[in-house]
Amino acid sequence: MRYIVVIEKADNNYAAYSPDVPGCVATGRTAADAFAEYKKALDIHLKGLREDGLPLPEPSAQVEYVVVSQGAAG
Numbered sequence: 287m288r289y290i291v292v293i294e295k296a297d298n299n300y301a302a303y304s305p306d307v308p309g310c311v312a313t314g315r316t317a318a319d320a321f322a323e324y325k326k327a328l329d330i331h332l333k334g335l336r337e338d339g340l341p342l343p344e345p346s347a348q349v350e351y352v353v354v355s356q357g358a359a360g
Contacts, residue, residue, distance in 0.1 A: 290347045291324055293317045305347040307331060 289304040296313075302324035303311045310331040314320030335342055 287342065287345055289328070289345050290349055291321060293320055304328070306343050306345050308343075 289306050291302055291304050293300055293302045295317075299313050299315055300317045300320035301311060301313050302320040304324075307328060310324075310327055312320055312323035312327040314323050332342055
């Protein structure tokens with residue numbers, strides 16, 4: 287399975303989560319740290335779901351980008 291991971295800058299660190307895996311988040315000093323911690327958290331989260339006999343969340347999130355000109359004015 288392949289999950290999208292969103293990494294966001296907070297005031298003093300970074301947070302990582304996947305829209306497809308509610309309740310599983312991680313933080314880190316850098317974006318790379320947050321991503322590495324999220325991979326660990328996701329592994330533990332999915333193992334817990336398996337142990338409880340629950341289905342794994344299906345990856346369904348998609349990513350698209352929109353390009354906006356910096357000089358664009360309404």
